Amino acid sequence: MLSRIFTGLLLFVSINTTAQQVHAGFTQVTNYLIYYPDGYNTDTTRRWPLMVFLHGSGESGSDVDKVKVNGPPKLVADGKKFPFIIISPQASSPQVGFPPLQVHALLADVKEHNRVDPDRVYLTGLSMGGYGAWKIAQEYPEDFAAVIPVCGGGDTSLNWKLRYMPVWNFHGGKDMNVPISQSDDMVSSLRKYNPTIRYTIYPEVGHNSWEKAYDTDSLYTWMLSQTRFRFHETNPDPASLKLYEGKFLDQRNDTLVFQSDGKQLIVWPAGAPDDKLPLKSSGPGRFYINDRMLTEIVFPSGKSKAPYFTLYDRNDRKVCRRVK
């Protein structure tokens, strides 16, 4: 039965069935490998970059040493040194794979207990782990500075969440396990939002594109030069702010009121003027709340009295139309 999310579920139920309503606990263990770079133990003031590596379906199970069969954990086992921490969680089964929440929680825990640079956390994976990398990045874009999926694929309809994510995708042109169309679709869909996406195809390689990919030294150079996205505040032109004033209706028929105070745009739900929220500007027609959250309001640029804006929030993209 599919009761184990990750591997090695350590059951720990302390119940007393003679009482009527009793306390109980359900315990889950995620097994993972962790690699520390040279110097981690001696240079204790520094915060280090971290890479999350997600293995392929064949390495699933409860023996975490299986994870060393491919990818960075194999290179480490063979003696290669990397200048960053690597964590490699093991999925209990291909059916369970890598649930985004589980990886997010594991990562948060690793960050809490190790000297990790939160602005330089990277996500990669191969095959099943490539699918995992796409999915986890889409669910938690704020966690990562860059994503490197290898011979995976995913849900193209969520790629708007990766509009600010540096991505380098790899695939073998003759992959018979995961057709290259899976990567083609993700890349072409994402490119609309994110023109800087990198895509390396090895035309003559089958499913095992990971060996060449993880042997690419420039991959790590590129990766380490990426830092987690943040909005940069710009000074808006007070006259242009006037263009965005007005009332807008979202799909839920909630009305939002936008007004300028001469310096910034302020928004509140109609009928609740006490809930005023100042917006920061990141460019013409672009506004945000918090420089780390990807919540963003985007007006079509340069249009006077723009008829709509797009609201990107954590879970959704909404188009809000201007009303009287």
Next chain:
Amino acid sequence: MLSRIFTGLLLFVSINTTAQQVHAGFTQVTNYLIYYPDGYNTDTTRRWPLMVFLHGSGESGSDVDKVKVNGPPKLVADGKKFPFIIISPQASSPQVGFPPLQVHALLADVKEHNRVDPDRVYLTGLSMGGYGAWKIAQEYPEDFAAVIPVCGGGDTSLNWKLRYMPVWNFHGGKDMNVPISQSDDMVSSLRKYNPTIRYTIYPEVGHNSWEKAYDTDSLYTWMLSQTRFRFHETNPDPASLKLYEGKFLDQRNDTLVFQSDGKQLIVWPAGAPDDKLPLKSSGPGRFYINDRMLTEIVFPSGKSKAPYFTLYDRNDRKVCRRVK
């Protein structure tokens, strides 16, 4: 930091930072209350119905006794008897809420270690837990026989997944915390797929609609009369099967070939005739693979050489169009 999925995360990291690549474990504990009905310990041959109860945001935290403040756990604490098992997990914080995967895994574990009737598992919750109930049912419809959200809301675009789910929804007409429009939207959207949905509004009640809802005895009678959905196999008319023969293209440009062998419809991906899959019929133009999985193929009924069909799979609804 958001590293605790549920409450009482019991940290258990066994790492040795002098080695280069080492084993580690990340442990999470979900605390919950469990109630056993009278007779559970003596009648050990029977399998029992089970209700999952999800509390409101105020009861989040690490003291699981807080969960007894409202709803069925409160009624039990006050001496009420129910003829079914109740599990009441505690969310660590309102920010974390009730992640569907976590509740799904907890439920699977409880089913594995208790005498639960898998066809009579019910899901309910109030306020934050009402949102949780909608979301978890949408993510894991195969888990539940019925869902009872109280003053919650959710994502209407996923309601197609609840097309076979018995639902009884409650809300107070004067709720200022969760506007009744949240329930209205869910109910009117779901009714298109599922006309039997029940909706009880208490016009004069504010946010606390749960007291009245959980005091409604007929709620439990109705609930216990529901069993988990399964497709029922029908004998298709061989002539009608001919109508659905042909090639169809899905949105990913994958071609599916449908052919009848006179008794049933058979499908395979074009170019892979070895992957033939027989479909069972559940009525005119309706086909399924497994009577418990909600994967379903629906042709527009009564149309000769139907121009398309809708494929419902675990995560997606696809419209596949007929091609030459």
